[in-house]
Amino acid sequence: MSGFMAVLQRDLRLALRQGADSVMVVAFFIVTTTLFPFGVGPEANILARIASGVIWVSALLAAMLSLERIFQADFEDGTLELLALSPVSMEMLVLGKVLAHWLTTGLPLIIAAPLMAVMLNMDQSGFVTLMIAMLLGTPALSLIGAIGAALILGARRGGVLVSLLVLPLYIPILIFGAGAVEAAQLGMSATEHLQIMGAILLLTLAATPFATAHAVRLAIE
Amino acid sequence: MHRFAKPSVFLKFTDPVLPWLAGVTALLIATGLYFALFASPIDYQQGDTVRIMYIHVPAAWMGLFCYVGMAICGAMSLIWKHPLADICARATAPIGATFTALCLITGSLWGEPMWGTWWVWDARLTSMLILLFLYLGYIALVNAFDDPERGSKAGSALALIGAVNVPIVKFSVDWWNTLHQPASIVRMDGPSVDPSMQVPLALMILGFTCYYFVVLILRVRLELNERRIRALQLSGMFDQRSDQDSNNEQNYDAGHNAEAKP
Numbered sequence: 001m002s003g004f005m006a007v008l009q010r011d012l013r014l015a016l017r018q019g020a021d022s023v024m025v026v027a028f029f030i031v032t033t034t035l036f037p038f039g040v041g042p043e044a045n046i047l048a049r050i051a052s053g054v055i056w057v058s059a060l061l062a063a064m065l066s067l068e069r070i071f072q073a074d075f076e077d078g079t080l081e082l083l084a085l086s087p088v089s090m091e092m093l094v095l096g097k098v099l100a101h102w103l104t105t106g107l108p109l110i111i112a113a114p115l116m117a118v119m120l121n122m123d124q125s126g127f128v129t130l131m132i133a134m135l136l137g138t139p140a141l142s143l144i145g146a147i148g149a150a151l152i153l154g155a156r157r158g159g160v161l162v163s164l165l166v167l168p169l170y171i172p173i174l175i176f177g178a179g180a181v182e183a184a185q186l187g188m189s190a191t192e193h194l195q196i197m198g199a200i201l202l203l204t205l206a207a208t209p210f211a212t213a214h215a216v217r218l219a220i221e
Numbered sequence: 222m223h224r225f226a227k228p229s230v231f232l233k234f235t236d237p238v239l240p241w242l243a244g245v246t247a248l249l250i251a252t253g254l255y256f257a258l259f260a261s262p263i264d265y266q267q268g269d270t271v272r273i274m275y276i277h278v279p280a281a282w283m284g285l286f287c288y289v290g291m292a293i294c295g296a297m298s299l300i301w302k303h304p305l306a307d308i309c310a311r312a313t314a315p316i317g318a319t320f321t322a323l324c325l326i327t328g329s330l331w332g333e334p335m336w337g338t339w340w341v342w343d344a345r346l347t348s349m350l351i352l353l354f355l356y357l358g359y360i361a362l363v364n365a366f367d368d369p370e371r372g373s374k375a376g377s378a379l380a381l382i383g384a385v386n387v388p389i390v391k392f393s394v395d396w397w398n399t400l401h402q403p404a405s406i407v408r409m410d411g412p413s414v415d416p417s418m419q420v421p422l423a424l425m426i427l428g429f430t431c432y433y434f435v436v437l438i439l440r441v442r443l444e445l446n447e448r449r450i451r452a453l454q455l456s457g458m459f460d461q462r463s464d465q466d467s468n469n470e471q472n473y474d475a476g477h478n479a480e481a482k483p
Contacts, residue, residue, distance in 0.1 A: 147382060151375045155365035164358040165379060168351045168386075211382055214299075218374045 003088025004096040011100030021069060022104045026112050029062040033116045044121045051122035052130065052181035058116075059109050059134065060170050063141040066105045067149040067162055070097050071216065075153045081220050090213035098146045098212070106138030122185075129184035129194070136197040137177045143204040143212075144169050150215035172200060228445050231305055235438045243435050249428030256421035273331040275421055279429040280324035284352060285387055287317025287433065291359070292384040295377030305441070307373040310380060311363055312440035316433055318356035325349060344393040345401040352390055355383040 015021055036054045040046055074080045083093050113134055114127055122130075148166035152158040180193035257275035264271035294310035297303055328346065329339045340346065359376050366372035393401075 147378075151362060151379060152365070154371065155362070155375075156367075157365065161358075161361055161365055164354070164361055168354045168358065169382070171351060211378060215375065215378055218371065218378070221371075 001092075003086060004092045007083070007093050007096035008100050011097055012103060015100065015104040021066065022108050025062050025066045025105045026108045028065060029058050029109055029112055030116060032058040032061060033120070037120070048121045048123060051117055051120035052126060052185070053178045054120060055113055055116055055122075055130065056137075056174050056178045056181075059113065059138065060141065060167070060174060062109060063105055063138065064145060064163060064166055064170070066101070067145040067166065068159060070101050070146055070149045071153055071219075072149070072158075075219060080153075080216065084217065084220055090216060091209040094146060094150075094212045094216065095209050098142050098209075101146070102139050102142040106134075106142055109138060110134045122181075125187070126181045126185040129190045130181045132194060133177045133180040133190075133197060136194065136201050137173045140173055140197075140201045140204045141170060143201075143208045144173075146212045147208055147215060150212045150219060153216070153219035173197070176200070228305055232442065232445065235442070239435065239438055242431060242438070246428055246431040246435050249424055249431060253421050253424030253428050256424060261421050262415075262417050267335060270331060270334050271418075273327050274418075275425050277324060277327040277331060278422060279425045280320045280327060281349070282426055283429050283433060284317055284321035284324050284349065285390060286430065287313050287320060288352060288356070288380075288384070288387055291317060292380045292387075295380035298373065298377045299381070307370075307377070308441050308444045309437065310377060311373060312437055312444060314356055314360050314363070314376075316436055316440075318353060318360065320429070320433075321349065321353045321356060325353065343401055345390070348386060348390040348393050352386055355379075355386060359383070 033054055036050070037047060040050065071080060074083070084090060086093075110131060113130060117127060117130060145162075145166050148162045148169075151165060152161050155161055176193045176196050180190040180197065183190040183193060253275065257272055261272075261275075263269055291310045291313045294306045294313065298306035298310060325346075328349075332341070333339050359379055362379055363372040363376040366375070
């Protein structure tokens with residue numbers, strides 16, 4: 001546990017000192033969302049209809065773009081090898097790094113999401129559900145994305161590659177995340193969608209650290 | 222099974238098998254096509270369009286079959302570190318991707334006259350499309366590294382992770398209400414397809430499966446031969462290099478000695 005906390009604190013401190021990264025993710029999210037009214041026209045009811053999907057897709061892309069940060073710098077300067085030599089299990093260290101990634105990208109996105117929902121004229125009945133769905137969904141995005149980030153360490157054109165690897169695996173979160181908000185807006189219960197999202201989060205939390213740790217070990221072999 | 226994991230044993234074993242397997246494949250597909258195109262009845266609703274089924278269903282089956290094969294090879298390469306399992310997984314990916322694409326294309330051609338649309342965002346169609354993306358991601362990942370071994374290992378891990386999609390594709394028509402028809406061949410209460418259509422369908426599925434093994438053997442042999450050529454070239458280069466080095470050394474020694482001599 002001490003190793004987990006040490007890695008978490010280190011990554012958080014690095015992210016805070018180079019604060020631009022988190023701000024960039026949120027800025028990317030806001031700019032991408034802003035593109036849609038230009039693309040589909042500023043008509044209020046069309047925007048309200050697509051708002052939940054647009055917010056989820058933008059959040060997915062923003063989370064994906066920041067994945068490189070989890071391992072890339074540590075891989076290049078050799079920190080990852082030293083971490084692998086430490087007596088703490090790689091799974092725990094990976095979990096610490098993923099939690100740091102979520103705290104610096106997922107959490108700011110959740111805070112920015114209602115703002116964009118207001119700008120896209122989303123119905124107010126969906127706001128709370130959107131926040132809860134993102135609270136359940138974004139950690140799963142970080143957990144799944146970490147596998148992709150670890151697999152591409154040392155690859156050519158890693159950034160483009162990671163999108164091809166990770167986005168297909170993000171689709172279930174997108175389906176149920178957007179579905180939950182839609183159900184709430186139509187006045188139906190979103191509980192089922194949220195329960196499935198909770199199940200996805202628990203499953204990824206239990207399974208992905210092993211896959212990610214394995215991929216990291218492959219990279220530094 | 223481990224006995225066959227040696228490349229030399231694989232070559233020796235597949236050498237006599239390959240022509241027979243290729244012959245059986247040609248026979249199965251030829252008779253299957255004859256039955257499918259001429260000797261099977263037309264559907265009372267769909268007319269001749271139903272004949273697309275004899276390509277579409279086997280291609281879909283092969284798309285899933287190849288992915289499962291790839292994931293099993295990936296698991297074997299991660300557990301036992303057989304180099305041959307790596308090569309098999311690598312060789313399977315493009316075949317599976319082609320079959321998946323073929324399934325999507327024939328499905329689209331079939332959907333236009335039957336459903337009135339080339340494409341719907343239906344659970345079965347979408348999950349099949351994701352399967353194609355997973356294949357493409359695997360191929361891109363495997364080829365993205367300078368060290369082919371690293372690429373294969375990363376690919377094996379990805380193939381195993383992506384395997385979660387296979388049951389989703391298979392059962393999507395049972396779990397969701399979709400436009401695509403539910404399972405009609407592998408069912409608890411026996412197939413619901415008429416026997417006159419079952420025969421050509423079974424022939425085509427068997428033929429496609431044999432075709433996969435023929436192409437797989439060819440691709441694995443190609444990869445093994447390429448590796449052998451590369452190894453020979455490398456050893457040839459080293460031999461020349463070491464010859465030159467020793468020559469240089471001699472020259473250097475000679476010059477050195479010449480200088481040292483008064």
